[in-house]
Ligand code: NZQ
């Protein structure tokens with residue numbers, strides 16, 4: 220096992236009717252910016268629950284954070300945080316709203332051009348306090364220090380990471396996910412699945428705790444994921460998916476093990492150039508990457524196939540082939556197509572995507588740093 224130092228400071232408040240806890244989580248002297256997306260929270264009752272719980276607090280609102288949140292919109296929120304001297308940012312929504320709120324929390328106290336936080340990895344030394352109410356289980360952003368922001372004028376989707384932007388608290392009420400469109404619920408399952416894979420499907424370092432946690436999460440998502448589509452009103456299913464998605468990317472399973480993240484980095488370029496949903500890009504890239512990296516990932520591919528897909532062939536090549544096809548079929552079963560051409564994208568996109576990877580210095584991806592632009596090109600060509 221590799222060395223590690225791990226701390227996750229986010230308090231999770233999980234279960235039915237827990238949004239009411241906001242009244243004690245927000246301190247009476249804190250001035251709050253309530254930040255949310257395109258209005259789903261007004262239709263499903265979440266906005267009412269939040270504003271009721273905040274009745275004793277001073278708060279102002281900022282709405283309109285887009286899916287794949289835009290730098291331009293977030294800078295408007297940043298101005299408000301500075302001008303109004305906000306003490307706490309309360310993000311209510313999915314990954315986009317929470318990621319956006321993290322960027323705002325950092326940008327508001329940043330001296331200099333806030334774009335440098337994303338484009339140049341400029342170090343953040345302070346951030347406004349942040350809390351969240353999660354409405355879409357997928358990204359794990361509710362209890363991690365990551366944020367992904369898009370600048371539409373230059374078609375760039377870039378991430379930053381800082382321990383200073385972990386939410387102080389995250390309220391996870393599975394009932395708020397009943398209103399998710401099936402496509403978003405399915406996207407969330409696929410995203411969480413791939414988060415586990417990025418931390419699991421590398422090479423063995425004798426870390427059975429991390430491996431078995433990861434396999435438990437994958438098995439849970441495989442069992443519960445299709446039920447979200449078949450039985451959308453089942454609380455237990457929603458609760459298990461929600462907790463699995465949080466556990467998939469709260470840092471725990473990635474401690475002491477190598478990590479990959481090439482699928483995500485290539486996927487971000489697809490979203491930035493062609494607007495596909497985040498999870499759609501992952502469903503396209505991962506099966507092709509597994510195929511291309513089958514030698515490097517051989518031991519873990521076999522372990523994954525045997526323990527998660529319960530395949531038992533003597534012939535190891537066949538076992539790996541079936542492991543990859545089971546993974547692809549799972550995404551397809553969730554209603555997320557796995558080929559670029561399924562989304563109307565043709566061979567001409569490959570060069571453009573590889574150019575963007577080079578521009579963003581994504582030239583040594585993967586756990587061995589051996590996914591060069593040429594390897595990414597092969598992965599994308601095989602994903603057509
Ligand atoms: O904007 P509203 O009206 O709220 O509607 C949203 C949005 O249209 C809707 N929605 C959310 N909760 C709902 C709901 N509709 C009905 N009922 C509810 N309960 O769903 C749509 C998509 O929301 P979005 O937040 O964009 O989805 P998701 O949670 O999948 O987040 C995706 C973003 O997270 C980033 C992605 O790159 C993408 O920008 N990621 C962040 C990560 C992190 N911070 O650790 C890791 C991930 O790998 C990912 O990159």
Ligand code: ZN
Pocket residue numbers: 358410411413414483497
């Ligand atoms: Zn993701």
